[in-house]
Amino acid sequence: MNRKMKEALREAFEAPAPAHRQDFFENIPQERVSLISFMLSQAGYIRKRVLVISLFPVLLSLAGACVLDFDMLWAISAFMPFLALSAVTENFRSAAYGMEELEMSARFSLKSVVLARMGILGALHLVLLCLLMPLACIHSIFTVMQTGVYLMISYLLADVTGLWILRNLRGKEGLYACMGAAVCISSLYSLLRVRLIRLLYRSGFAWAVVLLVILLILCVSETKKMVRQTEELRWSLS
Amino acid sequence: MAMDLREQYDKIYRYCYFRLNHRETAEDITQETFLRYFDSVCYRERGKSLEYLYTIARNLCIDEFRKRSSKQTAETWKNAAAQKSEVQNDAAMQASEMPDDADMEDETLTRVSIKRALRRLDGESQELLLLRYVNEVPVSVICSMMGISRFAVYRKIKNARKQLKEQLREEGFE
Numbered sequence: 485m486n487r488k489m490k491e492a493l494r495e496a497f498e499a500p501a502p503a504h505r506q507d508f509f510e511n512i513p514q515e516r517v518s519l520i521s522f523m524l525s526q527a528g529y530i531r532k533r534v535l536v537i538s539l540f541p542v543l544l545s546l547a548g549a550c551v552l553d554f555d556m557l558w559a560i561s562a563f564m565p566f567l568a569l570s571a572v573t574e575n576f577r578s579a580a581y582g583m584e585e586l587e588m589s590a591r592f593s594l595k596s597v598v599l600a601r602m603g604i605l606g607a608l609h610l611v612l613l614c615l616l617m618p619l620a621c622i623h624s625i626f627t628v629m630q631t632g633v634y635l636m637i638s639y640l641l642a643d644v645t646g647l648w649i650l651r652n653l654r655g656k657e658g659l660y661a662c663m664g665a666a667v668c669i670s671s672l673y674s675l676l677r678v679r680l681i682r683l684l685y686r687s688g689f690a691w692a693v694v695l696l697v698i699l700l701i702l703c704v705s706e707t708k709k710m711v712r713q714t715e716e717l718r719w720s721l722s
Numbered sequence: 723m724a725m726d727l728r729e730q731y732d733k734i735y736r737y738c739y740f741r742l743n744h745r746e747t748a749e750d751i752t753q754e755t756f757l758r759y760f761d762s763v764c765y766r767e768r769g770k771s772l773e774y775l776y777t778i779a780r781n782l783c784i785d786e787f788r789k790r791s792s793k794q795t796a797e798t799w800k801n802a803a804a805q806k807s808e809v810q811n812d813a814a815m816q817a818s819e820m821p822d823d824a825d826m827e828d829e830t831l832t833r834v835s836i837k838r839a840l841r842r843l844d845g846e847s848q849e850l851l852l853l854r855y856v857n858e859v860p861v862s863v864i865c866s867m868m869g870i871s872r873f874a875v876y877r878k879i880k881n882a883r884k885q886l887k888e889q890l891r892e893e894g895f896e
Contacts (some may be wrong), residue, residue, distance in 0.1 A: 490855050496837045497856045498867050499739035505731055
C-alpha cells in the first residue's frame with residue numbers, strides 16, 4: 485500500500501481529539517513494586533567499600549583462627565565500631581551531601597529508602613556476627629555466646645552513639661564527629677580489654693547481657709527518632 | 723518492549739472510537755484499558771505489552787457494544803447520529819472554507835471517497851485496515867488479538883485491500 489493511500493486511510497479513520505488524555509497521564513497510577521525487588525534495587529545503591537569493610541573482621545578472625553593461631557577477639561571487637569560507623573554513615577549519606585530534598589522528591593520516600601538500606605546492612609552485619617562468633621572464640625577463653633555479647637556491645641555502642649550524633653549534627657561535621665566517636669570506642673575497647681574480659685568472664689555474664697539489652701533498646705529508640713526526623717524534614721521541605 | 727504510552731493512547735482511542743463511534747465512551751474504554759494494563763505488572767514483564775493492550779481494548783469494546791445493544795434507547799442513538807452528522811458537517815464546512823485550490827479539492831474528494839468506500843466494507847475488513855495501516859500494529863499482534871493464524875491475517879488484509887480498491891474503482895478512482 486502506497487504512502488498516499490495510507491495517509492488517506494489515516495484521515496478516513498481519524499477520531500475526534502481525546503479530551504482527557506493529559507489529565508489521565510498526569511494522574512497515571514505508579515507501577516507497584518514488590519518488597520523484595522525494592523530491597524534489591526536499594527542494595528545496589530550501597531557503596532561497595534561498605535561491603536568490603538564488612539568483610540574485614542571476618543578475614544581478621546579467619547587469620548587468627550587458622551593462620552596465626554592467636555586470640556584475635558580484642559582486634560575484632562576493636563574493629564566493630566568501624567563496622568557500625570560504615571552502616572550508620574551509609575544511611576545518612578543523603579544528609580551528609582545535602583541531597584535530602586532531591587531524594588524526597590524521588591519515587592520512593594526518603595524514609596523507606598533509609599529503612600531499606602538500614603535493614604539490608606543490619607541483616608548483613610547480623611550474618612557476619614553469626615560467622616564471627618564461632619571463629620573468634622576458637623583461641624579465646626570465652627564461649628560462643630560470650631563472644632557474641634562482647635562483639636555486639638562494641639558494635640551497638642558505636643551504632644547508638646553514631647545515630648545520636650548524626651541526628652544532632654547535620655552535614656559533614658556529623659560524619660567527622662561520628663568517626664571520632666568510633667575511634668574513641670575502639671581505643672577504649674582496646675585499652676580496657678583486660679578489665680572488660682574480667683568483667684564479662686568473672687563478674688557474671690548477666691551484667692553483660694543487661695548492658696546489651698539496654699544498648700539494643702537505645703538503638704531501637706534512636707532508629708525510631710531518626711525515622712521521625714526524616715518525616716519531619718519531609719513536611720518542612722514540602 | 724518500551725512503548726510510548728501517549729502514542730499508544732491515541733491509537734487505542736482511535737481503535738475504540740472506530741468500534742463504538744462515541745467519543746466519551748471511546749475515551750472511557752481507552753482509560754479503562756490502560757488502568758487494567760497497569761494493574762497487571764507480571765504480564766507486561768513477559769514482553770507482550772501491545773498484544774495485551776489491544777486485547778483488553780477489543781474485549782472492553784465488545785462488552786460495551788453488548789451492553790449498549792441491550793440498553794441503548796433510540797434517543798441515544800439519535801444523539802450519536804446527530805454528533806456524527808455534526809462532525810461531518812464541520813468537515814464539509816472546513817472543506818468549503820478551504821482556499822479554492824485544485825489540489826486541495828482533489829484531496830478532499832479523495833478523502834470523502836475513501837470514507838464512503840470504507841463504509842461499504844465489512845466490519846472485520848475495516849478493523850484490519852485500521853489496525854495494520856493506520857495504527858501500524860504488527861501482524862503477530864493482530865494474530866493473537868483476533869485468535870487467527872498469520873496466514874489468515876495476511877489473506878484477510880489482502881482481501882480487504884482488494885475490496886477497497888474495487889469500491890474506489892466504482893467511485894471513479896484508479
